[in-house]
Amino acid sequence: MRPPDRAARGAGTEPAAGEPADGVFGAEELRILLVEDDPGDALLVEDTLIDTGLKHDVTWVRSLADAEPHLAAGPGPDCVILDLHLGDVRGLPVLRRVLEWAPGAAVVVLTGLAEAQAGMAAVAAGAQDYLAKGQLEPDGLGRAIRYAVQRRQVQQAVAALQAQRMRAQENARLEHGLLPRPRVGNPRLRAVTRYLPGRAHSLLGGDFYDVVETADGHVHVVVGDVAGHGPASAALGVSLRVAWRSLVLAGMRGGRLVELLEELLVAEHGGAEMFVTLTTVTLPPGERVARVLRAGHHGFFLHAPGEVALVEPPGGLAVGMVPGLGDWREEEVRLPDGTSLVLFTDGLFEGQIDPEGRRLDLTGLVRIAREHCHHPPEDFVGAVLADVEAASADHGGLADDVAVVHVGWDGP
Template sequence: MPVPVPHQRTVVLPHQAGPVDDACAPDAQVAGAPGAGAATDRSAPAPEAAAGRNVPATEPLLGEEQVPAERGPVNQGLTLLLIGEDPNSHVPDMWDWAGRKVRLRTARNLTEAERLLTDDVHCILLDLSPAEPADRDPERTGTGDELGTLRKVLRLAPSHAVLVLTYETDAERAAEAVRVGAQDYLFRDELDGAVLSRAVRYAVERKRADLAQRQLTESRMLAQENARLERGLLPTPLLDGSDLRFAACYRPGRSRALLGGDFYDTVRTPDGTVHAMIGDVCGHGPDEAALGVELRIAWRALTFAGLSGDELLATLQKVLEHERSDDEIFATLCTVDISADGHHAGLSLAGHPAPLLARAGLPPQLLPYEFGGPALGLLPNARWPRRQVELGASWSLMMYTDGLIEGRIGKGNQRLGQEGMTELVGRRMAAGLQGEELLDAAVREVRDLNGGELTDDVAVLLLDRR
């Protein structure tokens, strides 16, 4: 059995209820029997416009600066889709905000409705009332097939506003329709142009607000999931049994991010050695942050496997080469392994700034950098010498990424640099600051000197022995 071809008729509709000129009658004609001919849509100037009269403006005009952009260009006017079994179902007359005819598409079933549901449809009117008033049954409970049809319409057009039409005697069913998901309901007994105009406008705006709120809620939930994920990827120091004190400060350069391309970690192996690492993947995006996490986890696994120095860094370079998305991606790294007695340490540098060491009673100083190797990922057969460093009985060792030293001083081009950072931290230490308080104060002063937030990721790690 062939599916009837849905027809589209253009309705000449005054915006407000009241007397209507005969010239306002619909002028669209459908050739042939219902459903047998092609849809016809002939537009003519509104009678008021043709006569040089203004459209009444007691009510805000339907569609005036209210039509969502995704429902088609405003200059094409409004389009309503009526879904109902009665092809002669009467809809009160309306005008759009520009005095043009409001286009009305009619569909007798969901198959026709799906074919007519294009992007320029602003609202769907679903007729839940019987074709003849005599068919109304006051005993109906509102849970029949009509609400099933409404659910199908909502699934078919999740982003469209939906109004339901019914009779006042079916008030319970109308209220249930709103609970199911319709924006509003209208009683056919009381329907006029002004009521329908307001209802359509409010329904469209309410649907737009609902969609915006839903998108906002989904975005917040996604942000919360990402935040939990990023927090889970941040390191937890494993220093059980060590007398060293640990503090860290981490500031991603990406807006609203918790994780950047900088990474650090600290673990204690069964022989009592404390291993610390800090690194920086070039770049500031999520890919760099993910690669930083991979390198940190690989470092921890290799450290527990007994690797250190050149052997460990050479293996990390292989990990980087396999995991990076571009051959130009590289990472700098600084590793320190502190002996169980805490008096000396081994230092390996891979293109990374040297740590800052402050011994008891002495100003902080930078450890030697001359014996370092290149950044990971630059040279295929590179070597990274391990240098022995005497720490003493009481000391503080600060490891950091270049985001801490590349901030500017004032509005000029001068950067803070390692010397400026050393002097800044020395002053804070002389003032008695320690641990996280020292790191927070140092990073805050660097940011103030820069005249605002630092654009690069910043990671700082501090180990103390007192």
């Protein structure tokens, strides 16, 4: 809606004295929304805007109800010129409603000559500036709009930087919990661990791993994947990883250990649906076997010099999938001399590799692993990860987080 007998008008002729020219905000017009219920005051603001020299496009509305569609729909205005007295809604509630609908817009408040206190209160509540209607002139209005938009941009940049720092700090805390150092003293054990976050995840996900040696010389390994992404999944992954290590060090083994992890998961999330897939491995010292338990998790690799094989021993349900009905048992897998296990989460093979949406899948991952099977453990893991990332690079990169543990004994 426009003031009576006025057509929509854009940029003025010359910049105001002492002010930068139109190009201060680039070639595009400033989108200005004027919220003013008095047609005479609206006409005054529009006339003054023309004389500021700002390149602009102004839309006038009479009420908050008329303003809402302009504020709530993208991209929204760059600046809102707002009268604080609109019919039945007056004062700071008007401003709060505008900031709720358009948190990214700069706001310049219009006040009466005797309302300086109200203007300052509006700035404290989130507006970028205020002007008295009776003292409107081109220099002041143009300067107020320029600085309001610039201040809002700076505020948003500072907020984004602060959020980025907080995410980095949270990542560091989660990384300490999700990605521990292997607790192993036996020099014969070789363990290589890696973790890569998936694309567009500002926080680590719920993938976790751990490697720990108990007093009897047995080495225990877990790799797990919490359903979902974000802080809740990551926090649950930390809880389960810490609980797993504590239970192992306390002597708990096999299916009973997984049952206790499920009890913890259910207690943490109550009635919320949440499940975890995991694989645990126990390596007895001096034996050519691995005791493997799978809970809803995919298979793993056996890696020997010049050979890689995908192994999928019998397994049970994912932890928490149907609480109380899981039947988890350890299976023995032979480990000839020089053979290691390679455990990983599904992010390693779920990345998209062509425009049709085809994914690498386990078959493609086996092919990549076999191309590097002659490498020693550290180089093997690095080469496989590099090839998987390269295969999905043109289609957004890794779709999910990836945890990898390559573990085995040195010597006969």
